[in-house]
Amino acid sequence: MAKSVLVTGFEPFGGEAVNASWEAVRRLPEQLDGWTVHRACLPVVFGGAAETVLRLAGELRPDAVVCTGVAGGRSAITPEMIAVNLCDARIPDNAGTQPRWQPIAPGGPDGLFSGLPVREMAAALRAAGLPAALSWSAGSYVCNDVFYRTVRRCREWGIPCGFIHVPPVTALPAEEGARGLALCLSCLWAEC
Numbered sequence: 325m326a327k328s329v330l331v332t333g334f335e336p337f338g339g340e341a342v343n344a345s346w347e348a349v350r351r352l353p354e355q356l357d358g359w360t361v362h363r364a365c366l367p368v369v370f371g372g373a374a375e376t377v378l379r380l381a382g383e384l385r386p387d388a389v390v391c392t393g394v395a396g397g398r399s400a401i402t403p404e405m406i407a408v409n410l411c412d413a414r415i416p417d418n419a420g421t422q423p424r425w426q427p428i429a430p431g432g433p434d435g436l437f438s439g440l441p442v443r444e445m446a447a448a449l450r451a452a453g454l455p456a457a458l459s460w461s462a463g464s465y466v467c468n469d470v471f472y473r474t475v476r477r478c479r480e481w482g483i484p485c486g487f488i489h490v491p492p493v494t495a496l497p498a499e500e501g502a503r504g505l506a507l508c509l510s511c512l513w514a515e516c
């Protein structure tokens with residue numbers, strides 16, 4: 325059977341009309357280098373976003389999971405290196421919840437490294453002329469929450485999982501975001 329990857333973006337939040345992550349993900353082809361690319365748009369909701377990814381992953385049984393979100397203020401595509409066990413929301417999520425300084429998983433590890441080949445991804449992006457940098461922090465909002473929860477579960481399942489932030493569409497057009505994500509996915513095949 326063809327290998328597959330589940331790639332997610334997010335719905336808009338914080339009063340924005342679009343979310344660059346879903347704008348990039350929805351432009352990805354359904355087939356890439358012989359892999360099936362399953363695409364999904366997640367709600368910007370603490371806990372609920374990760375539940376959606378993990379439910380889909382349970383149904384689709386992909387060989388890898390790559391979650392993406394928009395990072396306001398960044399101008400480069402940034403594979404995230406580490407998820408932290410902390411929720412601290414500057415603004416409420418789309419369900420109106422605003423956790424402050426709370427662990428995601430009480431008693432869980434403080435940090436979890438990405439299971440993606442993040443250095444290779446950043447190098448591939450740069451080689452293709454796209455702005456790229458490694459990031460040490462996905463923040464403490466819903467993106468980090470999804471990152472932490474999905475990496476933790478995917479480790480149990482034995483499949484690579486991680487998170488990539490993209491810039492807003494005003495800083496990088498969605499077509500370029502999609503081109504960048506496709507390049508990142510190409511780095512994954514060697515890992516699966």
Ligand code: PCA
Nearest residue numbers: 334393394465466467468
């Ligand atoms: N970015 C937010 C949540 C959803 C998104 O696209 C974040 O960085 O946490």
